[in-house]
Amino acid sequence: MASASTAADISEAKITPIVIISCILASSGGLMFGYEVGISGGVTAMPGFLKKFYPDVYASTQKLKTNSNYCRFNNQGLQLFTSLLYLAALVSTFFASYTTKRLGRRLTMLIAGIFFIVGTVLNASFQELSMVIIGRIFLGCGVGFANQAVPLFLSEIAPTRIRGGLNILFQLNVTVGILFATLVNYGAAKIKGGWGWRVSLGLAGVPALLLTLGSLVVVDTPNSLIQRGKLDEGRAVLKRIRGTENVEAEFSEILEASSAAKEIKHPFKNLLKWKNRPPLVIAIAMQIFQQFTGMNAILFYAPILFATMGFGNNASLYAAVILGAVNVLATIVSIFLVDKVGRRMLLLEAGIQMLLSQLVIGIVLAFKVKDHSNNLSYGLAIVVVVMVCTFVSAFAWSWGPLGWLIPSETFPLETRSAGQSVTVCMNMLCCFLIGQVFLLMLCSMKYGVFLFFSAWVLVMSLFVLFLVPETKNVPIEEMTERVWKQHWFWKRYKDDYEGGRVK
Numbered sequence: 001m002a003s004a005s006t007a008a009d010i011s012e013a014k015i016t017p018i019v020i021i022s023c024i025l026a027s028s029g030g031l032m033f034g035y036e037v038g039i040s041g042g043v044t045a046m047p048g049f050l051k052k053f054y055p056d057v058y059a060s061t062q063k064l065k066t067n068s069n070y071c072r073f074n075n076q077g078l079q080l081f082t083s084l085l086y087l088a089a090l091v092s093t094f095f096a097s098y099t100t101k102r103l104g105r106r107l108t109m110l111i112a113g114i115f116f117i118v119g120t121v122l123n124a125s126f127q128e129l130s131m132v133i134i135g136r137i138f139l140g141c142g143v144g145f146a147n148q149a150v151p152l153f154l155s156e157i158a159p160t161r162i163r164g165g166l167n168i169l170f171q172l173n174v175t176v177g178i179l180f181a182t183l184v185n186y187g188a189a190k191i192k193g194g195w196g197w198r199v200s201l202g203l204a205g206v207p208a209l210l211l212t213l214g215s216l217v218v219v220d221t222p223n224s225l226i227q228r229g230k231l232d233e234g235r236a237v238l239k240r241i242r243g244t245e246n247v248e249a250e251f252s253e254i255l256e257a258s259s260a261a262k263e264i265k266h267p268f269k270n271l272l273k274w275k276n277r278p279p280l281v282i283a284i285a286m287q288i289f290q291q292f293t294g295m296n297a298i299l300f301y302a303p304i305l306f307a308t309m310g311f312g313n314n315a316s317l318y319a320a321v322i323l324g325a326v327n328v329l330a331t332i333v334s335i336f337l338v339d340k341v342g343r344r345m346l347l348l349e350a351g352i353q354m355l356l357s358q359l360v361i362g363i364v365l366a367f368k369v370k371d372h373s374n375n376l377s378y379g380l381a382i383v384v385v386v387m388v389c390t391f392v393s394a395f396a397w398s399w400g401p402l403g404w405l406i407p408s409e410t411f412p413l414e415t416r417s418a419g420q421s422v423t424v425c426m427n428m429l430c431c432f433l434i435g436q437v438f439l440l441m442l443c444s445m446k447y448g449v450f451l452f453f454s455a456w457v458l459v460m461s462l463f464v465l466f467l468v469p470e471t472k473n474v475p476i477e478e479m480t481e482r483v484w485k486q487h488w489f490w491k492r493y494k495d496d497y498e499g500g501r502v503k
């Protein structure tokens with residue numbers, strides 16, 4: 001389609017304050033997600049929390065001498081506390097797909113904010129385990145709605161040349177949320193009387209409020225307005241956010257994408273069509289791979305993991321705070337690099353860095369940590385922390401942000417909401433699986449878990465090398481022409497001859 005005129009429009013598109021502010025506000029959805037990822041590891045290691053809700057686990061943490069170090073936190077009920085949220089997010093994202101399409105990105109973010117507020121109130125004020133569980137379900141729905149709407153919002157509202165950077169604001173907020181949660185846990189664990197976990201769970205209200213208020217202030221994306229038939233408003237918003245009157249080419253491109261989208265009666269069925277395979281396969285693979293880097297295994301259970309490696313309680317929380325800070329800083333690096341060096345370069349470099357650091361951690365632990373003792377020497381403990389930081393920084397400038405960015409920018413408008421649902425759903429499913437089985441794996445595979453994840457890193461890097469196309473600087477509604485139809489492998493799904501299958 002009108003590539004030449006769109007290119008002219010794009011160079012005129014300014015980086016307007018309204019775009020920057022909208023993106024900052026919307027991306028606070030990531031803050032909430034990050035806070036939930038970061039908070040549960042610390043809470044489930046707090047004696048006050050364990051004593052109240054999981055007395056068996058508490059008893060087992062007290063019997064260090066008789067219980068394998070690798071296994072002392074292994075309890076399915078406890079893992080469920082962490083992973084239930086992801087299960088709720090997984091289911092709710094399909095409802096969120098409907099609302100993003102019908103009500104728009106902005107209202108979907110508002111719904112997410114409300115879910116978060118209700119979940120937080122339930123969580124912080126409960127006396128019964130059943131209330132925690134219900135609170136976690138509400139929070140999970142919030143995550144499902146927010147992770148559905150925010151990445152789409154960011155990718156659609158951003159001017160092409162800084163789309164990657166702006167989209168990564170979501171991930172930056174995720175990492176800030178994780179760090180904030182870790183700091184809160186660090187302080188809350190020190191509260192006398194064993195009720196610090198209540199503070200940890202209750203402070204989720206801060207990001208929840210930010211998202212709710214933020215979504216009341218932002219404008220919806222032109223793509224979403226046009227898709228819902230609000231053409232004049234869509235054009236007006238486009239002019240405002242691009243800071244120029246010359247938006248006709250981009251407008252008609254979105255309009256064309258939107259009429260194609262209107263033809264689609266069953267978005268999920270449509271997603272399965274032959275021609276939609278490339279972004280679908282990439283989105284699903286990116287989510288599986290993102291989670292199988294092992295990042296969440298490290299993050300969810302960082303304090304537990306460090307304790308297992310023989311760090312004292314305080315040192316473990318402290319090391320987790322360092323990880324959180326590295327995660328934030330490296331994400332900022334990604335914001336600046338993603339639209340310059342491109343997505344593939346970041347993923348490939350990080351693959352090497354993650355592979356090596358995991359191998360070193362696995363090997364050090366294999367030689368040094370014996371089941372029944374805390375005998376990691378000071379020097380080796382430092383090596384492990386440095387390697388974990390090396391791993392986290394690599395994840396933070398690659399799979400962390402790009403796992404969300406690439407799917408949100410590669411689906412055509414007609415399948416974008418449905419595609420994003422599948423993305424969120426796969427992400428949450430894998431998060432859930434890892435959350436649920438990691439402690440079991442740690443208990444049975446011991447240091448081998450790191451070798452397990454490093455094998456995955458190898459596979460995903462090969463996948464990137466051969467199958468992930470570069471999407472840097474390509475306008476979002478031109479992906480089919482400029483990316484998929486040009487790719488050595490994926491072009492067969494887009495050729496006019498459609499392999500005899502339904503177009």
Ligand code: BGC
Pocket residue numbers: 037171174175178290295296299327399400401403404427431
């Ligand atoms: C992932 C989360 C992860 C976080 C860590 C996100 O992109 O989806 O699962 O916890 O990055 O920074």
